[in-house]
Amino acid sequence: MSLAGKPPAEERLRERGLAAQLRATEEKLARADEDLARVLRLSHSCIYETGRDLRLTYITGDVRDVLGLEAAEMLGRKFHKLLRVERWPSVDGAKARRHAPFRNLMCRTPDGTRHIQISGTPLRDAEGKFCGYHGAVSDATALIKAEERAATNYRRFREAIECIPASLTLFDPDDRLVICNSATQNFFPGAKDLLVPGSSFEDLLRADIESGFLWKTDLSVDDWITDRVARHRLANTDVIGALPDGRWIQVIERPTTDGGVIGIRINVTEVKQKEAELEVTTRQLEEQSRDLQRSNTELEQFAYVASHDLQEPLRMVASYCQLLKRRYAGKLDADADDFIGFAVEGANRMQRLINDLLGYSRVGHRGEVFAPLLADDIVKIALGNLQAAIADVGGRVEVGDLPEINGDRTQLVQLFQNLIGNGIKFRRDEAPLVRISAVTEGAFAQFTVEDNGIGIERDYVEKVFLIFQRLHDREKYSGTGIGLAIVKKVVERHGGKVWIDSTPGQGSRFQFTLPLVDRSQSDE
Amino acid sequence: MNDYAPRVCEVLLVEDNPADARLTQEALGESKMLNKLHHVKDGIEALQFLRREGVYHEAPMPDVMLLDLNLPRKDGRQVLSEMKQDSELRMIPVVVLTTSEAERDILKSYELHANCYITKPVDLDKFIYIVRTIEAFWLAVVTLPNRRPDNASGVMAA
Numbered sequence A: 001m002s003l004a005g006k007p008p009a010e011e012r013l014r015e016r017g018l019a020a021q022l023r024a025t026e027e028k029l030a031r032a033d034e035d036l037a038r039v040l041r042l043s044h045s046c047i048y049e050t051g052r053d054l055r056l057t058y059i060t061g062d063v064r065d066v067l068g069l070e071a072a073e074m075l076g077r078k079f080h081k082l083l084r085v086e087r088w089p090s091v092d093g094a095k096a097r098r099h100a101p102f103r104n105l106m107c108r109t110p111d112g113t114r115h116i117q118i119s120g121t122p123l124r125d126a127e128g129k130f131c132g133y134h135g136a137v138s139d140a141t142a143l144i145k146a147e148e149r150a151a152t153n154y155r156r157f158r159e160a161i162e163c164i165p166a167s168l169t170l171f172d173p174d175d176r177l178v179i180c181n182s183a184t185q186n187f188f189p190g191a192k193d194l195l196v197p198g199s200s201f202e203d204l205l206r207a208d209i210e211s212g213f214l215w216k217t218d219l220s221v222d223d224w225i226t227d228r229v230a231r232h233r234l235a236n237t238d239v240i241g242a243l244p245d246g247r248w249i250q251v252i253e254r255p256t257t258d259g260g261v262i263g264i265r266i267n268v269t270e271v272k273q274k275e276a277e278l279e280v281t282t283r284q285l286e287e288q289s290r291d292l293q294r295s296n297t298e299l300e301q302f303a304y305v306a307s308h309d310l311q312e313p314l315r316m317v318a319s320y321c322q323l324l325k326r327r328y329a330g331k332l333d334a335d336a337d338d339f340i341g342f343a344v345e346g347a348n349r350m351q352r353l354i355n356d357l358l359g360y361s362r363v364g365h366r367g368e369v370f371a372p373l374l375a376d377d378i379v380k381i382a383l384g385n386l387q388a389a390i391a392d393v394g395g396r397v398e399v400g401d402l403p404e405i406n407g408d409r410t411q412l413v414q415l416f417q418n419l420i421g422n423g424i425k426f427r428r429d430e431a432p433l434v435r436i437s438a439v440t441e442g443a444f445a446q447f448t449v450e451d452n453g454i455g456i457e458r459d460y461v462e463k464v465f466l467i468f469q470r471l472h473d474r475e476k477y478s479g480t481g482i483g484l485a486i487v488k489k490v491v492e493r494h495g496g497k498v499w500i501d502s503t504p505g506q507g508s509r510f511q512f513t514l515p516l517v518d519r520s521q522s523d524e
Numbered sequence B: 001m002n003d004y005a006p007r008v009c010e011v012l013l014v015e016d017n018p019a020d021a022r023l024t025q026e027a028l029g030e031s032k033m034l035n036k037l038h039h040v041k042d043g044i045e046a047l048q049f050l051r052r053e054g055v056y057h058e059a060p061m062p063d064v065m066l067l068d069l070n071l072p073r074k075d076g077r078q079v080l081s082e083m084k085q086d087s088e089l090r091m092i093p094v095v096v097l098t099t100s101e102a103e104r105d106i107l108k109s110y111e112l113h114a115n116c117y118i119t120k121p122v123d124l125d126k127f128i129y130i131v132r133t134i135e136a137f138w139l140a141v142v143t144l145p146n147r148r149p150d151n152a153s154g155v156m157a158a
Helices: A008-042 A063-067 A141-163 A182-186 A201-210 A221-234 A269-328 A334-365 A375-392 A409-425 A483-493 B018-029 B043-051 B076-084 B103-111 B124-141 B153-157
Strands: A045-050 A056-061 A084-087 A102-108 A115-124 A130-139 A167-171 A177-180 A238-242 A248-255 A261-267 A371-374 A396-399 A404-407 A433-441 A444-451 A498-503 A507-515 B009-014 B035-040 B064-067 B094-098 B116-119
Touching (some): A008 A045, A008 A056, A056 A063, A056 A130, A063 A130, A167 A182, A221 A248, A221 A261, A269 B018, A269 B124, A371 A375, A375 A409, A404 A507, A409 A507, A483 A507, B064 B076, B064 B124, B094 B124
Parallel strands (some): A396 A433, B009 B035, B009 B064, B064 B094
Antiparallel strands (some): A045 A130, A167 A177, A371 A404
């Protein structure tokens, strides 16, 4: 026996070597077991094996954690008896064949709280005969929840874009349609069938054009498509154009972060029509305003020229009437004296009228450039001019704090002079008192000039600002009735308003607004 | 200092409106001073008068000139401008007497060295007062340069 012939030392050595090898293998095996357990734990999975009858013969991993069942109670039973099957495995939509590999048997744990995904690979014996499955069971709850969330988000997104009255398209970086809303059909009437994911932008255009839907262009169809596709890639379009059916469409294209293109198409026909209508209306208004301005200017020019040119011959009439009176008064008979007297008086009155008309027309005709003015200074100048008239009747003028305003010095002096003069002139028996004050209202100063005069009857309040409107007989209160017309014109030239409150027998209160100095601009 | 020797003062009135001219004449006529009013109707006649051309070859050198601005053919501004470029004529005091109150007319007149600018008042009494004031000032108060040598008797005698 060769074995018996071997020396015992050699035998021992060999045994020792085998023992060490065995130990190493056992360690490796234990290590592999540990690794498998760790993998199963980390992936929240189990692995299993069944017999030919699909009853479980083996299952390992954190069975209780994953399935909520004990491994022991599962052995010898089938998955679909243990768990609630929600979806049988399918391959391309069809039910998987018997004994074929499967990936997605979807179940729920008996308590319904967790989703389980089971995959399986058929086991075959040496002759290729099916003898069971082995595979993995994993907790798919997080995955399913994420899928549900994604589905919800997608549904919301769809609903949202469906609500938009405009067309919304999303193309991927290869210019293939990803999604669009149904309103898009209105904008690609010839390419409705192509409005499905995967269609290329170019195909959409071509189909649309072939159905006769081309934007107005001088280019050939191919050139136009090439150009249009290039612009679509650039994704910075924002144009409004007319379609052959008369609609106006606004197209906006913007890039997505992954290199796709979002397109928005809006029917702006109504807006365009409104714009056109508005343009017509605006043009008409402008024309009317120009006409009005022209006739106003002509009127002012006329008043100016008329009053200016009438002044000269009238000066002659008046002067020679005066000369007649000077030389011949008392030298002819009494009638002649009367006649000369009337002629002089008529000429003088006409002179005043024309002079006033000239003054009135100058408000529009010869304005100075507006400048910042202290209203206080303006009132002082006006009071200086009225000094004698005020002193004559023992009048008093009280002036409150007045702001700095923006305006035409000469005209504003005249404005205050006319109003103060008015208060002094239309006095009652007591000494006239005029009060001037102001408050600021936004960009305007609101002035008040109050008197204690005779006041104005309600019926005449509107009339006082009309040119040559006199409310009293000439004997009692002289004047042509131009003063307040000039006041109104000056205020309006300054962009302000003037109005009046009056109590007959107690006084009148004139109020008007004038622009304040705009500090925000003058500081620059 | 002033020589009040009674002599006729020559006044040249340049005015296209005869009624206006007459009025000035009447106003001067009411004055106590000895004066002679010469009236021309436009700028061309005015310069002919001053230069003693044509029918004006015997015209005297005016002591003072009353000049309207708006005149036919050649207006007052041109007359003023031409006079002030002439070494002799520029010495004649020119009173611009016009109905214009326009700032630009006033400015232009003084730029052209008018001696004064007066707006004709509308009222006759005021007008008469102003004409007399002009007369009193220019013909009595101020001292004017000697007249043209050929107009001065002394030179004539020499």
